[in-house]
Amino acid sequence: xxxxxxxxxxxxxERIARQIRALGDADWTIEHIxxxxxxxxxxxxxxxxxxxxxxxxxxxxHSQALHAGGWRRGSAVRSHPVMILEADGIRSAIAHxxxxxxxxxxxxxxxxxxxxxxxxxxxxxSHAKCDAVAAAARGASTYNAAKTPVIQEIVDRARAAxxxxxVPVYDK
Numbered sequence: 001x002x003x004x005x006x007x008x009x010x011x012x013x014e015r016i017a018r019q020i021r022a023l024g025d026a027d028w029t030i031e032h033i034x035x036x037x038x039x040x041x042x043x044x045x046x047x048x049x050x051x052x053x054x055x056x057x058x059x060x061x062h063s064q065a066l067h068a069g070g071w072r073r074g075s076a077v078r079s080h081p082v083m084i085l086e087a088d089g090i091r092s093a094i095a096h097x098x099x100x101x102x103x104x105x106x107x108x109x110x111x112x113x114x115x116x117x118x119x120x121x122x123x124x125x126s127h128a129k130c131d132a133v134a135a136a137a138r139g140a141s142t143y144n145a146a147k148t149p150v151i152q153e154i155v156d157r158a159r160a161a162x163x164x165x166x167v168p169v170y171d172k
Contacts (some may be wrong), residue, residue, distance in 0.1 A: 001133055002042040009036040010045050016085070018085040020051060024062040028052060033096070033108045033136045038115050041126055047093045052103045056081070062158050076172040087131065107155045107169045114158035121154050144172060 013032040020030055020064040034048030037042045038141045042067070055061045059081050063073070066083055077081035080102075098106050115122040125147075134147035140146070156166045 001044060002129070003045050004042055006036070006045065009043075009045075009047060009127050011166050012093075013037070013049065014094075016047055016049060020049070020066070020071075020095060023065045023071070024051070025058065029089065031109065033112050034094075035129070036125075037112050038122055041054075041115070041122060042129075047157055048095065048108070050106060050109055051097045053097050053099055055099050062148075064075055066095075079171040087160050096122075101169075104163055105159070105167075107151075107159075107167070110158040110162070111151060111155050114161075125150055125154060135163065 010032065017030040017032075021028055029052040031037075031046070031050045033045070033050045035043030036045070063081075063083070067073070070087075071083040071085050073081065074084050076081050077096070080099075081097040083097070083113070084091055084097045085095070096108060102106045103109075115125060128147045128150035132141070135141040135146040136143040152166075152169050154171050159166060
């Protein structure tokens with residue numbers, strides 16, 4: 001499930017960002033998020049990206065072109081649109097679309113920034129991910145639900161450091 005950090009992940013992100021801009025809006029801000037955005041972290045080899053859109057209509061206007069380019073809608077996430085890129089049944093990228101007004105408080109971005117600058121928390125999160133895989137294998141929890149308590153704690157600290165209140169991070 002997890003692989004060692006791949007130094008080509010930033011290049012893969014850049015390629016994916018170019019594709020999304022070409023299919024969507026050339027002015028969209030796109031950032032690398034998720035574990036593949038944390039240098040040195042083991043991760044699933046799936047590139048997660050955050051895309052800043054004006055509003056949900058902006059996403060809807062471009063979703064057909066993204067679909068034609070190989071992206072499909074799909075995710076249990078309820079708080080924002082998500083599209084997935086797969087080839088031969090293997091997921092290679094996930095794009096999360098966030099409206100402008102929410103961009104600065106997106107917990108995926110806050111978590112990435114915090115983990116990049118707090119190696120102890122990055123290590124703790126890495127261990128929580130491995131524990132979550134084990135819990136999921138035992139049927140005790142889903143992978144995402146099992147790692148959420150650690151994510152919540154870290155994101156709460158990151159939000160507090162920016163003067164933001166705590167909000168639930170689990171949205172599935």
